[in-house]
Amino acid sequence: MPETRTRRRGTALEQAILDAAWAELRDVGYARFTIDSVAARARTSKPVIYRRWSNRAELVFAAWGNQAPAEHLPPDTGALRTDLLVLFTRIARRADAMMNEMIVGVMSEAFRHPEVADLLRDRLLSAPVADVVRTIVDRAAERGEIPPTTLSPRAGRLPFDLVRNDAVLSGGPMTNDAIVELVDDVYLPLLRGLALTRDDEGHGLPPAG
């Protein structure tokens, strides 16, 4: 065993801590996440951590941000429905149980650490994913699958919200069936309805036929 490891400093040390924090989140989840465990795993000590992040929530948030960002390339399978299925699946895979326990955990401490909760909110709302959805829809319109449709910000980030909601409630990873349901029972009908709105002005609703 290499006894005396040279002391890490600066970025190297910071990375080691963030990686340890992430690993700890994966292994035990947010509820059992402790600073001591992170310190032990990173082979450092608590004060070193607290010199950089002022509390647990901040460390967790930083560890999350340190992970590779989501892919932002819109899927392009040639059909709207399959594009959506790929997108939803991709989101669901990133927004798995651990991720959601983390979100929910940080949010539950919003009162204690409002700054962190705000940061988290920003990151969740500023979803560049809305752009991905728009690209998918525009392509479908170009192919003539649907009429040209403009998505409101809300409609644009809805896939995110739907998946997160599901993951939080179910507590486990989302099943394929659930994803298909979201696409077929909610998002595709919504897109059809939005397309309709263009032609049919008023709040009236589609004439049957």
Place this chain on the structure above:
Amino acid sequence: MPETRTRRRGTALEQAILDAAWAELRDVGYARFTIDSVAARARTSKPVIYRRWSNRAELVFAAWGNQAPAEHLPPDTGALRTDLLVLFTRIARRADAMMNEMIVGVMSEAFRHPEVADLLRDRLLSAPVADVVRTIVDRAAERGEIPPTTLSPRAGRLPFDLVRNDAVLSGGPMTNDAIVELVDDVYLPLLRGLALTRDDEGHGLPPAG
């Protein structure tokens, strides 16, 4: 005044504790909710509480259940859109910040107290609200506002999910604008799209496999 007040027992005591717990949630939120505070507020002591509920999550859950249940009467304003606005507003009022911090708080302890998390899930999913939504939609169909439409379970509880999602993210009470957005940008278009699906089998969209 601070005389020896007669000891409460049974239901009276239980109610006092549940009320105190609820008040405490309202005042300090879930994150700062402590059993000691509840005991103090209810003018009793911790063991009395622990004899009835085995942990914090259970007490919080019970306190929630002890509150007056939501109204289940569907609004009937004569128009689909206003019915939906009333419904969403009603949900939003109940699902305010405190409520959501509680949900999120209990969920964040799912690992520690799985039973409570399960109970909470059940209560959230078994939403009798889906029935309310169905009634509203059926009435609109009877009036001829929309074609007859069947809502999947997911679509039925979507109003709930949308509002909860918003309340959790925004961290404060929902604004009227947000409610209008949810109705006009999401739920009404969705209903239109669902109506479409019945008559017009697949507007160029692949059928659900």
Place this chain on the structure above:
DNA sequence: CCACGGAAGAAACTTGCCGTATCTAATGGT
């Protein structure tokens, strides 16, 4: 090459809260 200052790391400490155990005294039932 050496000294110095800043940061790493170890350990002990304070505080806050959970959940439990022990004791006492009030209360309702019979």
Place this chain on the structure above:
DNA sequence: ACCATTAGATACGGCAAGTTTCTTCCGTGG
């Protein structure tokens, strides 16, 4: 009037957050 319950007070053990103190390393400037 007695007795089984159980409210209520107090105190304790345990864990984890966040802090303090002190020692030890190590990069840098002289």
